Amino acid sequence: MHQHNTEDVGIDISKAKFDVSFPDRSKSVVYKNTPAGRKKLIATLMKLQPKRVCLEATGGWENRLVACLHKHQIPVSVVNPRLIRDFARAKNQLAKTDEIDARIIREYAEVMDPRLTPPLTEAQQKMREFTSRREQTSKMIIQEKNRLETIVDQDVIKMIEQSIAFHKEQLRLIEKELKALIDADEESRKRSKILQSVPGIASITATLLISDLPELGSLNRKQISRLVGVAPTNRDSGTLRGRRTIGGGRVRIRNGLYMPTVVALRHNPIISAFYKRLVKNGKPKMVALVAAMRKLLIILNTMVKEGKQWEANVRNS
Helix, strand or coil: CCCCCCCEEEEEECCCEEEEECCCCCCCEEEECCHHHHHHHHHHHHHHCCCEEEEECCCCCCHHHHHHHHHCCCCEEEECHHHHHHHHHHCCCCCCCCCCCHHHHHHHHHHHCCCCCCCCCHHHHHHHHHHHHHHHHHHHHHHHHHHHCCCCCHHHHHHHHHHHHHHHHHHHHHHHHHHHHHHCCHHHHHHHHHHHCCCCCCHHHHHHHHHHCCCCCCCCHHHHHHHHCCCCEECCCHHHCCCEECCCCCHHHHHHHHHHHHHHHHHCHHHHHHHHHHHHCCCCHHHHHHHHHHHHHHHHHHHHHHCCCHHHHCCCC
16 A cells, blocks of 8 residues: 555535645646546545545535545545634635635645544445435425325325325335344444433434444544534624524434434433423523434433443433
8 A cells, every 4th residue: 555645635526526626736626526537536546645535524425435535545534514614714715605615625634634534334335325215215205295285186196195105115115124234233233222222212313323423432522513513613693693503514413313302302301301401591492402412412422432221321421
């Protein structure tokens, strides 16, 4: 294996292309987001052997490229876009409406030295695709059910009902496949058991956390909150002055933790007491809910880190 360079490379990804900022060129280089484009970029990076390739978590466009980079053993950091935006604003390089570009991403990597993103195992990769498909299928069922409410014609009603039945069957197969994937992997099985011991966490949420948040248990509380995007950040833009908001991070995990947090408000003594205290102190309910979500995430992170189930864990961490 070659000696790795000490330089970082920044990549700005969109659906159609990658803009790549190399340390030795003033202008970024554009590659197509196609198999041929990825191949060309990988060949260049293999020659360069950078210290790391840094890119934003865009919610999906980056997955293929990240898998490619890992396959060729090129170190990669996938970063919450919010952190890069805050960095650029702090350096006065960014007006509010400006777009982040590849150069800013590369400078962020150089200055902030972000953690490397570990490669997903084959099982995790498969789980991630299946959890993503489950989300799509659930959405389609809801859409079809909504359509039913406005249709009068019996033949069309029948078609929609067939479509709902088809997607429900697909959902059943997805659940079965996900369960099998977890059962086949000892580490995932252990993790699933720990997560499901928490009041409010059912198998769907456990699977989502296993497939989409492999970092759970290996980061500290601050890092895990930032990664998911539930860390409070001070935003000073206009109307939000002084109010803390959340953003960036892994949207699917946030969405997936929403219902379990709502359930935990009723059935989980620690989360429930924590939430009530915040509301009593005058926090708006939505702010308190996000704080409860963060607390739940931090407790899960600690449990996975220590390999302990909930019963052993009824302490305020």
